[in-house]
Amino acid sequence: xxxxxxxxxxxxxxxxxxxxxxxxxxxxxxxxxxxxxxxxxxxxxxxxxxxxxxxxxxxxxxxxxxxxxxxxxxxxxxxxxxxxxxxxxxxxxxxxxxxxxxxxxxxxxxxxxxxxxxxxxxxxxxxxxxxxxxxxxxxxxxxxxxxxxxxxxxxxxxxxxxxxxxxxxxxxxxxxxxxxxxxxxxxxxxxxxxxxxxxxxxxxxxxxxxxxxxxxxxxxxxxxxxxxxxxxxxxxxxxxxxxxxxxxxxxxxxxxxxxxxxxxxxxxxxxxxxxxxxxxxxxxxxxxxxxxxxxxxxxxxxxxxxxxxxxxxxxxxxxxxxxxxxxxxxxxxxxxxxxxxxxxxxxxxxxxxxxxxxxxxxxxxxxxxxxxxxxxxxxxxxxxxxxxxxxxxxxxxxxxxxxxxxxxxxxxxxxxxxxxxxxxxxxxxxxxxxxxxxxxxxxxxxxxxxxxxxxxxxxxxxxxxxxxxxxxxxxxxxxxxxxxxxxxxxxxxxxxxxxxxxxxx
Numbered sequence: 001x002x003x004x005x006x007x008x009x010x011x012x013x014x015x016x017x018x019x020x021x022x023x024x025x026x027x028x029x030x031x032x033x034x035x036x037x038x039x040x041x042x043x044x045x046x047x048x049x050x051x052x053x054x055x056x057x058x059x060x061x062x063x064x065x066x067x068x069x070x071x072x073x074x075x076x077x078x079x080x081x082x083x084x085x086x087x088x089x090x091x092x093x094x095x096x097x098x099x100x101x102x103x104x105x106x107x108x109x110x111x112x113x114x115x116x117x118x119x120x121x122x123x124x125x126x127x128x129x130x131x132x133x134x135x136x137x138x139x140x141x142x143x144x145x146x147x148x149x150x151x152x153x154x155x156x157x158x159x160x161x162x163x164x165x166x167x168x169x170x171x172x173x174x175x176x177x178x179x180x181x182x183x184x185x186x187x188x189x190x191x192x193x194x195x196x197x198x199x200x201x202x203x204x205x206x207x208x209x210x211x212x213x214x215x216x217x218x219x220x221x222x223x224x225x226x227x228x229x230x231x232x233x234x235x236x237x238x239x240x241x242x243x244x245x246x247x248x249x250x251x252x253x254x255x256x257x258x259x260x261x262x263x264x265x266x267x268x269x270x271x272x273x274x275x276x277x278x279x280x281x282x283x284x285x286x287x288x289x290x291x292x293x294x295x296x297x298x299x300x301x302x303x304x305x306x307x308x309x310x311x312x313x314x315x316x317x318x319x320x321x322x323x324x325x326x327x328x329x330x331x332x333x334x335x336x337x338x339x340x341x342x343x344x345x346x347x348x349x350x351x352x353x354x355x356x357x358x359x360x361x362x363x364x365x366x367x368x369x370x371x372x373x374x375x376x377x378x379x380x381x382x383x384x385x386x387x388x389x390x391x392x393x394x395x396x397x398x399x400x401x402x403x404x405x406x407x408x409x410x411x412x413x414x415x416x417x418x419x420x421x422x423x424x425x426x427x428x429x430x431x432x433x434x435x436x437x438x439x440x441x442x443x444x445x446x447x448x449x450x451x452x453x454x455x456x457x458x459x460x461x462x463x464x465x466x467x468x469x470x471x472x473x474x475x476x477x478x479x480x481x482x483x484x485x486x487x488x489x490x491x492x493x494x495x496x497x498x499x500x501x502x503x504x505x
Contacts, residue, residue, distance in 0.1 A: 100143065
């Protein structure tokens, strides 16, 4: 006897979910979220959610879209230089201010400033016009500037003798034009030079510390109040700083550094795209939604915090670069709603465990770009970031969930009066949490999508569009329909619930 059509559909749906690792979940019994506003857990910077534009995109280097593989840490296709004058890009960027704009990336150590060297017709050159346009973009959009200074490609025995002669003309030009540079770092992911530029180019921690002293003196000659960040080491999922003892330089660098850092920063991607030749956690739909995939971030962050406390106690701790998957993101995952779960969780977790700033790779460019480089359309992660800016203030409080699949983070609302509870439902079922420690529920913004791999998302049932931003000069909350207040979390959803001050306050 054939199955009824409905039962056949359910069986096929559940089989598909099992194949993807998304088994049907029953409602989580006795789900509890305990909040406390008695004591501040952390205070982030107003620019906590910041972002980057890779130097390869700024000047037209080798980049990721369309690349099938990787060559020395780069994509295999060269792209045109990004046009920073587009009004639509300004509108989208201003909506995420205040923020730092970091310009760095693998080609930061290959680039030439202002001059094309003889005998290198295909050299990557940052021209004066590009530098001018970059600063105009920063000024128009009320950003602060974080720049990766060229370390250079030279033999390991020459490390410890960095002079910075090539950067001096750029610094003098910038000073003459009253350009602001807020933060600088020396080199990009120096612990991974062996992978990007060859084993002979890998610096030791001691020699890098010596070069950082020269770097700091040079930068402060031109910009006395500039902040210095380092070492910007790359941490791989599961492994950390990868190959011992070649690339584990962070602790030794911080220990031997003679100059005081303002920022101890690190780079982290929880997944690796299929372009990456060596992978410890390949980007898949199943892993994007697995709570265990999110745990390394806190583990490595605690390690950096411990070293910071020992050797650079006055420095802030920053996530200097992060995205969903190494090597440009994973096509059809990093640019879809699926990516928004790890991003919302890492924003919440980072704020709670002491990260002062989180720099997203990238604002635009790559499959992990929050804005599509070719169409200038905002992707799902952009809208999650947009809501974070408007609903999650800098004061962080404690929120604990009894289930790993329901993530909860509590901040003071930017108005200073209310509280916002961010909750992430990693199950395919509606959940009904028992929430304690907060006042009356006032508003809800619930982010969902028709499919996990959808390019579009909905907020309270409405699809946000860029025209909403164009018609919203003050960048306040868009006029989403206020849903009837519900105590349920929607399946596979990201929710911002806004509460009045607790009765205790």
